[in-house]
Amino acid sequence: MTPVFDSLRYRFFFVMGIVLLVALILLALIARQLVIPALLVEEEKYATAELDRAMRAINGELNHLSLLNKDWAVWDDSYEFLQGDTGDYLKSNIADGLVFEDANLNLIIFLKADATPYWIAGIHPQSKHYTSCAGLTTDCAWARPVLESLQQRIAAGLDDKTRTWLQAQPQQAMASAWPIVKSNGDGPIAGWLLMMRPMDNDWFAELKDRAGLALSVETIDSSAAAQPRQWIERKDPQSMTAIRRLAAEPEGTLLALHAELPRHSYRTGIDDFRLVLYWIVGVLVVVVVLLLLERMILSPLRQLAAFTQRVQQKDDIDPPRPLLQRRDEIGILARKFQQLLEHQRCQTSSLIELSQRDPLTGLANRRLFDERLTKALEAANLAHQPMTLLMIDVDNFKAYNDHYGHPAGDGCLKIIADTMSRLFNRPPQLAARTGGEEFMVILPDTTLEEGIRQAEILRQTIEAFALPHAASSVDTVVTISIGIASCTRERSQSMEALIEAADEALYAAKQSGRNRIRVAGVHALS
Numbered sequence: 321m322t323p324v325f326d327s328l329r330y331r332f333f334f335v336m337g338i339v340l341l342v343a344l345i346l347l348a349l350i351a352r353q354l355v356i357p358a359l360l361v362e363e364e365k366y367a368t369a370e371l372d373r374a375m376r377a378i379n380g381e382l383n384h385l386s387l388l389n390k391d392w393a394v395w396d397d398s399y400e401f402l403q404g405d406t407g408d409y410l411k412s413n414i415a416d417g418l419v420f421e422d423a424n425l426n427l428i429i430f431l432k433a434d435a436t437p438y439w440i441a442g443i444h445p446q447s448k449h450y451t452s453c454a455g456l457t458t459d460c461a462w463a464r465p466v467l468e469s470l471q472q473r474i475a476a477g478l479d480d481k482t483r484t485w486l487q488a489q490p491q492q493a494m495a496s497a498w499p500i501v502k503s504n505g506d507g508p509i510a511g512w513l514l515m516m517r518p519m520d521n522d523w524f525a526e527l528k529d530r531a532g533l534a535l536s537v538e539t540i541d542s543s544a545a546a547q548p549r550q551w552i553e554r555k556d557p558q559s560m561t562a563i564r565r566l567a568a569e570p571e572g573t574l575l576a577l578h579a580e581l582p583r584h585s586y587r588t589g590i591d592d593f594r595l596v597l598y599w600i601v602g603v604l605v606v607v608v609v610l611l612l613l614e615r616m617i618l619s620p621l622r623q624l625a626a627f628t629q630r631v632q633q634k635d636d637i638d639p640p641r642p643l644l645q646r647r648d649e650i651g652i653l654a655r656k657f658q659q660l661l662e663h664q665r666c667q668t669s670s671l672i673e674l675s676q677r678d679p680l681t682g683l684a685n686r687r688l689f690d691e692r693l694t695k696a697l698e699a700a701n702l703a704h705q706p707m708t709l710l711m712i713d714v715d716n717f718k719a720y721n722d723h724y725g726h727p728a729g730d731g732c733l734k735i736i737a738d739t740m741s742r743l744f745n746r747p748p749q750l751a752a753r754t755g756g757e758e759f760m761v762i763l764p765d766t767t768l769e770e771g772i773r774q775a776e777i778l779r780q781t782i783e784a785f786a787l788p789h790a791a792s793s794v795d796t797v798v799t800i801s802i803g804i805a806s807c808t809r810e811r812s813q814s815m816e817a818l819i820e821a822a823d824e825a826l827y828a829a830k831q832s833g834r835n836r837i838r839v840a841g842v843h844a845l846s
Contacts, residue, residue, distance in 0.1 A: 340605060356590075370533065410439075433511050437455045440463050491519075558583060710778075711802065736782060760819075768806040785798070802837045826838065
């Protein structure tokens with residue numbers, strides 16, 4: 321983009337030229353983020369309703385199968401058949417296989433009262449051959465999964481909820497089981513009767529003619545149980561497949577019910593949205609132009625005016641970031657204003673730093689020390705915390721200066737100051753130079769015992785430097801003496817009293833031979 325567009329005038333007209341494009345993009349985002357998700361939610365509701373309708377149709381078939389099963393189970397001929405009086409029962413009802421075609425069945429199983437197979441007859445799901453067996457013989461071994469499912473349900477106790485179910489093996493089917501009893505209810509249960517109706521293409525075609533539902537089922541393994549119970553596969557804008565996971569026998573298998581559905585509501589919603597879109601674009605263009613005028617010119621000018629008023633009361637704030645990032649005339653004005661503020665703050669910061677720091681050592685000076693000590697004492701008293709103050713003096717420093725000269729003396733003080741800066745660098749600790757060779761250290765939230773330990777580290781460190789001091793009356797190296805005063809949770813002190821106590825302790829350390837530590841109120845300390 322050329323610099324000409326950095327100008328408010330040219331940029332404003334340029335933006336107005338792309339408002340329409342922005343409006344279209346915005347509406348596309350609205351369609352994608354709001355309209356289409358809402359249509360998809362409605363589509364999911366529609367799919368759920370259709371799957372529920374499909375389940376009602378399947379449950380209706382199960383109820384019909386259960387009624388047929390019950391009629392046979394309470395038929396006296398069935399009871400006598402289980403008692404061993406076969407007569408013409410097999411020949412007239414099962415042997416010719418017509419019952420399977422007439423009732424749309426593919427398997428009938430008779431069980432004895434102990435749930436062992438008595439007679440099995442049905443149509444093999446693969447070969448489509450009719451088989452009839454006295455018990456579970458080789459010819460009827462294909463019915464084993466159904467037999468085992470029936471025996472498990474009998475063992476668990478059949479009731480209204482468990483007497484019908486969906487079977488996944490050896491083929492997708494509906495199953496029903498009833499106890500075989502006399503029609504008048506006399507006598508014990510003679511056994512059990514199972515009937516199974518296949519859920520094949522012919523059955524689904526018949527269901528589509530009756531209910532208008534294009535359904536199918538497939539067998540899936542138990543790993544699909546971790547997936548959602550229901551989901552949708554959208555093939556194209558015209559059609560979709562709604563899928564629901566169904567419980568089935570034998571255990572460890574599931575059925576997936578597929579419903580092929582049109583996407584009427586989705587297509588209608590998209591068409592309606594397109595009609596509304598053209599009306600919205602016109603209104604949106606006008607609104608966006610007004611918003612751009614407000615955002616690009618009026619609002620930035622108000623921000624800049626408000627900032628100039630605030631900076632008169634509080635000079636540690638910067639112009640709003642959006643103003644600084646602008647490349648137009650308002651941005652140039654804001655950045656120039658910020659440069660002037662930063663220059664003024666730099667000058668002010670330098671003055672404050674000079675007024676609070678010792679120029680030789682870089683430590684805090686007496687002014688900053690007094691301010692921080694006052695705040696530390698107030699915080700300690702308010703929080704009922706201990707605080708310790710160290711007062712340090714370089715032993716025989718005047719003699720050191722006289723012997724080695726002032727430059728060497730300044731170097732010695734810098735080494736000691738650097739050591740204190742390194743040892744006492746944890747906020748809000750503060751090391752300060754409060755006199756020629758006198759230093760103080762503020763140790764907030766520090767007990768007397770901890771203060772003594774840290775003071776001893778400092779003393780040993782300075783001594784370990786082994787800075788030569790031929791004029792010392794104590795040792796041949798530079799050493800320091802330290803006075804310690806502390807306020808505790810039980811006994812608080814004023815700033816003057818604390819400094820005076822530390823000074824007395826320092827005096828005691830010097831009087832007792834220097835190069836040692838003394839604590840206020842304690843007369844001997846190794």
